[in-house]
Amino acid sequence: MPEPHRIAILVYDGVTLLDVAGPAEVFKEANRLGADYRMVLLSPTGADITSNLGVRVSVDGAIPAAPALDTFLVAGSDLYPRLPVPRDLVDAARLPAATAGRVASVCTGAFILAAAGLLDGKRATTHWKVTHELAARCPTCRVEPDAIYVRDGTTFTSAGVTAGIDLALALVEEDHGPDLARDVARSLVVYMQRAGGQSQFSAPLQGPPPRSPAVRTVTDLVTANPRGDHSLAELATRLNVSTRQLTRLFHEELATTPARYVENIRFDMARALLDQGHTATQAATLAGFPSYESMRRVFARKLSISPAAYQRRFSTTRQDSVA
Secondary structure (H helix, E strand, O other), X not given: OOOOEEEEEEOXXXXXXXXXXXXXXXXXXXXXXXXXXXEEEEEOOOOOEEOOOOOEEOOOEEHHHXXXXXXXXXXXXXXXXXXXXXXXXXXXXXXXXXXXXXXXXXXXXXXXXXXXXXOOOOEEOOOHHHHHHHHHHOOOOEEOOOOOEEXXXXXXXXXXXXXHHHHHXXXXXXXXXXXXXHHHHXXXXXXXXXXXXXXXXXXXXXXXXXXXXXXXXXXXXXXXXXXXXXXXXXXXXXXXXXXXXXXXXXXXHHOOOXXXXXXXXXXXXXXXXXHOOOOHHHHHHHHOXXXXXXXXXXXXXXXXXXHHHHHHHHOOOOOOOOO
């Protein structure tokens, strides 16, 4: 008989409950279908903890008492993108990671791995809202902001809370093959592998207003009338500047080109129109795209899904009624 696969999930006060429950449910369901995962919840001191929802969670022990693990998983919290990770939590991550067969994090658990030096020189991801903060805290880490989860050797990181389920399914597939992982996904009524990256869940383009009057004028023009002629030459003519100067200003202030900025505004408006129930063709026209096909190419490049697929996923939770 194969040895059981030992999994420990690191929990602590303020931990996001779904970061713990989502992967745990995957492993539990895998056990029902023939796997042998032995899960424990560990806290830095062995004391029970209170989750982000105020729910008390009983733990099985403290980190130092744990034997060598096959999988060590660190759940996330809203706290640590905003605050430094406490020393006891850093140590609680570093100690078992040194001997674990593989190390994984859910959502902002990546910040704990980073603080423990476990992401140095590695590829990683986290929730789309805080990928920039993770990159700032771990400059040697290559943060991939659009990934649902990332594997770098024996280190796994995942995006926002429900991506912990995607990650756990990937771990089950690594251990037991795609058939069992697929059966788990079907049983839990989730995708085996969802299409697209996490940018499909992100908020529309936002940021502080540009400092330069010329750039601010352009952004106001495009936002107010995305269907207008906003070619580089036309914008430069309206502002009485050269195309080279306008391109330089956009690069310095927004780290993009005028053409890409116009495309981003139109893309965000098209997403909003699709959310409101407009057809893809209507959204393309109202958002200022030259054609539906041009909008479709932008959606494919940015989200890896079509406008129609995006709308099916995000426009409503209502099911079509059955007569």
